[in-house]
Amino acid sequence: MSAYVKRLADYDIERLTEAVDAMFTASAFYGRIKPHMTVILKPNLVMRSAPEEAIITHPNVTAAVAICLLRQGADVLVAESGGGPYNTSIMKGTFRACSYTEAAEKYGFSLYTACKSTAVQLPEGKRCNTLTVTEPFVQPRETLVIDIAKLKTHGMMGYSGAVKNLFGVVPGLLKPELHSRYPEKEPFAEMLVDLCEYVHPDFSIIDAIDAMEGDGPTGGQKRFVGALVGSESPYEADMVGAKLIDMKPEEILVLKNAQERGLCAGKLSEIEVLGDDFENIVVHDFKRARSSSIDFTTRVPKFMQPLAKRILTPYPKINTAQCVGCGKCAESCPQHTITVREHKAHIEYSKCIHCFCCHEMCPKHVINIKRFSLFDL
Numbered sequence: 001m002s003a004y005v006k007r008l009a010d011y012d013i014e015r016l017t018e019a020v021d022a023m024f025t026a027s028a029f030y031g032r033i034k035p036h037m038t039v040i041l042k043p044n045l046v047m048r049s050a051p052e053e054a055i056i057t058h059p060n061v062t063a064a065v066a067i068c069l070l071r072q073g074a075d076v077l078v079a080e081s082g083g084g085p086y087n088t089s090i091m092k093g094t095f096r097a098c099s100y101t102e103a104a105e106k107y108g109f110s111l112y113t114a115c116k117s118t119a120v121q122l123p124e125g126k127r128c129n130t131l132t133v134t135e136p137f138v139q140p141r142e143t144l145v146i147d148i149a150k151l152k153t154h155g156m157m158g159y160s161g162a163v164k165n166l167f168g169v170v171p172g173l174l175k176p177e178l179h180s181r182y183p184e185k186e187p188f189a190e191m192l193v194d195l196c197e198y199v200h201p202d203f204s205i206i207d208a209i210d211a212m213e214g215d216g217p218t219g220g221q222k223r224f225v226g227a228l229v230g231s232e233s234p235y236e237a238d239m240v241g242a243k244l245i246d247m248k249p250e251e252i253l254v255l256k257n258a259q260e261r262g263l264c265a266g267k268l269s270e271i272e273v274l275g276d277d278f279e280n281i282v283v284h285d286f287k288r289a290r291s292s293s294i295d296f297t298t299r300v301p302k303f304m305q306p307l308a309k310r311i312l313t314p315y316p317k318i319n320t321a322q323c324v325g326c327g328k329c330a331e332s333c334p335q336h337t338i339t340v341r342e343h344k345a346h347i348e349y350s351k352c353i354h355c356f357c358c359h360e361m362c363p364k365h366v367i368n369i370k371r372f373s374l375f376d377l
């Protein structure tokens with residue numbers, strides 16, 4: 001397999017279109033497109049957010065992919081489900097707030113707002129054999145799928161790129177249900193790889209022009225990286241994406257799991273990386289999510305581990321003074337351990353599984369990730 005990296009200084013639509021065209025040409029992807037074939041694009045629209053906040057896949061990246069496909073005679077449909085409830089009026093609002101409606105009208109692609117979903121079997125799943133996915137991603141399908149992720153840190157998984165982006169094919173509030181089924185990181189990562197194998201994207205692109213560092217995927221800071229990554233393998237796109245922010249594949253549980261299953265190269269040096277010299281783009285001081293720092297609890301004697309875990313595991317903390325009581329955190333909590341009383345949210349910590357969905361979905365970014373100060377690096 002190979003990957004492709006293109007340096008880009010901004011979201012200029014013409015330069016983006018040239019970059020995507022070069023990726024598709026280099027990988028012979030155009031050869032798979034037949035006139036009027038539908039190609040589904042799956043961006044990351046985790047919440048309603050303006051493109052410049054670096055939370056979502058920038059609409060110009062998705063539009064550039066659409067332009068290349070439309071020129072080949074394909075029909076292009078953008079489909080996504082964010083973190084809250086999933087219905088037509090909510091998705092129309094999300095597409096509008098993320099500037100996707102404007103881009104769709106301008107460049108001539110469609111947005112999926114029917115919001116239907118189906119329970120499916122994953123016969124090859126190692127951890128997960130059944131789940132529900134939104135209609136455009138149900139297998140078998142005659143369409144192609146292009147995964148268009150945003151490069152971000154992630155509270156629970158450490159890193160969010162091409163593989164993690166596919167969690168968005170699970171409709172809205174069924175996502176917390178999967179967090180409840182797989183509350184620990186390793187099984188959750190294994191389920192994400194099962195899901196990735198089911199969706200089987202035909203091409204994966206990572207928007208790493210403006211990435212998000214710190215407490216991503218929604219509460220971190222925008223950080224310029226200046227690259228667009230593409231690959232026919234979502235895992236290998238992520239291996240390159242991780243390298244751009246100086247993370248090792250072994251730090252990223254979905255990549256570790258995919259490598260153990262033999263789904264991708266074991267080392268970055270085994271991948272042919274075309275395009276620009278990406279070694280010069282690497283951001284060495286990219287800030288990790290605080291929750292994904294080293295797990296010190298495994299370094300104490302076994303009998304002390306439950307106590308150590310309680311003290312050292314990062315936890316969500318609501319800045320009550322700034323909470324507006326909207327209830328989005330409670331809605332996304334798989335453990336139903338958040339209540340809103342007198343317009344303020346409160347967490348009952350005894351049932352918390354540290355998934356940080358609340359942190360991710362708070363539109364005011366007032367849920368912080370806290371850990372014992374000595375480890376708050």
Ligand code: SF4
Nearest residue numbers: 323324326327329362
């Ligand atoms: S999502 Fe944020 S602002 Fe809304 S209730 Fe929860 S903590 Fe408060």
Ligand code: SF4
Nearest residue numbers: 333352353355356358
């Ligand atoms: S309180 Fe937050 S971190 Fe804890 S289980 Fe609920 S959503 Fe997850």
